[in-house]
Amino acid sequence: MTEEGKAPLTEESAESKNFILNFIDEDIAEGGRFQGLTVHTRFPPEPNGYLHIGHCKALCIDFGTAERYGGLCNLRMDDTNPAKEDTEYVDAIKEDIHWLGFDWGDRFYYASDYFEKMYECAEDLIKRGLAYVCELTPEQFKEYRGDVNVPARSPWRDRPMEESLDLFRRMRAGEFPNGAMTLRAKIDLASGNFNMRDPVIYRINHSEHHRQGNKWCIYPMYDFAHPIEDAMEHITHSLCSLEFEDHRPLYDWVINNCDLPSKPRQIEFARLGINYTVMSKRKLRKLVEEGRVSGWDDPRMPTLCGLRRRGYTAASVRNFCERIGVAKVPNTVDYALLEHCLREDLNEHAQRAMAVLRPLKLTLVNYPEGQSEELEIENNPNDPAAGTRKVTFSRHLYIEHDDFMEHRAPKYKRLCPDEGESCGLECRLKGAYLIKCAGFVKDENGEVTEVLATYDPESRGGDPADGRKVKGATIHWVDANNCADAEVRLYGSLFSDPDPDAAGKDFIECLNPESLEVLTGCKVERMLENAKPSDHFQFLRMGYFCADSRDSKPGHLVFNRSVMLKGSYKPE
Secondary structure, three states: OOOOOOOOOOOOOOOOOEHHHHHHHHHHOOOOOOOOOOOEEEEOOOOOOOOEHHHHHHHHHHHHHHHHOOOEEEEEEOOOOOOOOOHHHHHHHHHHHHHOOOOOOOOEEEHHHHHHHHHHHHHHHHHOOOEEEEOOOHHHHHHOOOOOOOOOOOOOOOOOHHHHHHHHHHHHHOOOOOOOOEEEEOOOOOOOOHHHOOOEEEEEOOOOEOOOEOOOOEEEOHHHHHHHHHHHOOOOEEEEEHHHHHHHHHHHHHHHHOOOOOOOEEEEEOOEEEOOOOOOHHHHHHHHHOOOOOOOOOOOOOEHHHHHHHOOOHHHHHHHHHHHOEOOOOEEEOHHHHHHHHHHHHHHHOEEEOEEOOEEEEEEOOOOOOOEEEEEEEOOOOOHHHOEEEEEEEOEEEEEHHHEOOOOOOOOOOEOOOEOOEOOOEEEEOOOOEEEEEEEEEOOOOOEEEEEEEEOHHHHHHOOOOOOOOOOOEEOOEEOOOEEEEEEEEEOOOEOOOOOOOOOOOHHHHEOOOOEEEEEEEEEEHHHHHOOOOOEEEEOOOEEEEEOOOOOEOOEEEEEEEEOOOOOOOOO
16 A cells, blocks of 8 residues: 555556556656656557548547656657558658647657667577577468467477577578568467467568668567667657557567667557547558548548548547547547537637528519628627628528428428418528518429518618517528639538448448538638638538638639538537
8 A cells, every 4th residue: 555545556447537647647756667757658650541530549648648747759650561651641640740739849750760779689589599580381370379278389489599590680681582481589378468479570571661662671560669669769658559458568578678778668548439430541541442532531531631621620639539538448439529529619710601502592672773782790709809791782692492482381480472371481681681582483394493582671780670570580691793603512421330340340331322412503702712721611500611622722612511510419
């Protein structure tokens, strides 16, 4: 027991909102293993794809923890698998991290920076009888793996040190083909932890490396490379996802048996799971390569570049990661929470605008032909400092097609004609006047193409001079004589199945065929012609939108719906 009468903190007992902080507090306290040291973490993505929302949790934990303690966080590219890695992904990862508001200063590294040191450590292990060259084929590896009651085996385990050292050097020289040999750590073939049953720490791979070219044809395994990288960078806390918990004994074995300048501590946390999506880079890559999405930055993708293109803000993503907390037990988070975080942010900061997505012409029959006026409309009711904007108003407007109904349905509160004893409702045009339906026009197919209405000139701003109660709804509009055309993309969930990644399911078959609806001929306020991808708007009554970063340009406006105005998530 401690002086305060409490049991020392263990991996199992640390079940707080962020148990990692408990461990770090213990480590840097007086008498702790890192007393007097700066808390130093790292974020080590493999540059074989784009970061997604799952990586974001780890990213926020690594950089956020360092920020909390006034410490440091390195960015390190885990480029030990040359077949899948590319500088394209390196650049994208950097961009995503900066977008979230984190920075690594001058501490940017590659795992490949340490290849020579890793090789030296491997040779040293061989010389001390702690590693050997094994010639088992992949099929033999499976055959000789053993089970919980049967130890693994290898006929090469007792190979003389000199022979293993010679073979390892020849492996480096490129004398052997892929798969011919491996270097294995000599630990315990009977271990109950299969990761400790003489794990492979080097394999032959004749592939060109994106930085090293053809200098190397042998590459370290992650479990061997990672602890060395951490130790070389003087990392204090190596924070990683829960699947590496069973690998921690191997991490510690490498740290304790190699000549390294520091001894980091590995702490594991549960990975982020979100319904209605997949977060396997392999599966996401398949969606891209098969053309099922427009690219890694498709706004339906869970990648950070996809979320950013859709209109997600860095603040909303960081808030999401903070709200879900840090757990030791895996769980699945409702995607609706992520949407709620975005909606919450944009409600406070997004400028309001009017956009008619399915336009129907509205003519005010008693408004003078050729006349126009300017109205002042608030930019954001939640932010008085945002001020107002001027919007033109004339005889000819556009309204949403469903803001008119030829035959009024029960509880319908928008425009409709008089029908016998049923009177057409008086409605407000947002920031303008009160209007009432006076008729409509149909085409030869019987489709309504124009609504006729009268306006009350004594109701400018939406308030009648006589103070009468308005029973109809407030509807948005744009001036037909002063608006811009736009394409609007309405995005939904990429998957129709809440668990497309479940065992036994083909995630491709779980794709939602209605995940994208493209509307053309939409009418938007003229000021939206200058919209930039970084600008966010609430299209009144329609949702939150942003200009598409790839396709929107002057003369061809494209807006993506980021999130609807209301969602299913209910805050506690």
